[in-house]
Amino acid sequence: MFSMVPLLVISLILYTIGLFAGGGEQAFIDRIFLDPTLVSGNKWQITFGDAFLTLSMGLLFIELLRATETGTDSLVNHSLSALLFVAALLLFIIMPGFGNSVFFIYMLMTFLDFMAGFIVTTKAARRDFGVS
Incomplete structure (x- = not known):
């Protein structure tokens, strides 16, 4: 059951x-999450928006690894990923607080997730069936 749900839903x-x-929106995205001092003496301010995108990229990486699997669960996962992209697109266009660069980059990640899933599954199926 868990393998069918796209991990980017967590994000x-x-x-x-x-x-x-x-x-x-701005209070969440621009709030400082971490403020470490580097060896060089520079202060590196990591905002919640930065942390959100970093977490989302990690989840996208796992999703791309999961895209290499074949079977019914993966097809459902790819379909749910497409629905997640549509939901993110609608949130970006319609809802206040979602129309910003951070959420736009997240929306692109959801697009990449479902496109990569379908492309990898199609390529794997062609290889399995010997279609050239």
């Missing part, structure tokens, strides 16, 4: 919670 849930619990 969407976290973004939504952060948006509504964090006091609005």
Whole structure:
């Protein structure tokens, strides 16, 4: 059951919670998450938006690895990934707080997830059936 759900849903849930619990779009995205000092003496300010995108990229990497699997679960996963992209697109266009560069990059990740899933599955099926 868990293998069918796209992991990028976790990012969407976290973004939504952060948006509504964090006091609005800019308060959530621009709030400092970490503020480490590097060996060079530079201060590296990592915002919640940066942390959100980093987490989402990690989940996208796992999703791309999962895209290499074949079977019914993977087809359902790819279909749900397409629905996730459509939902992210609609949120980006319609809902306040979602129309920013951070969420746009996340939306592109959802697009990449479902496109890569379908392409990898198609290529694997062609190889399995010997279609050239």
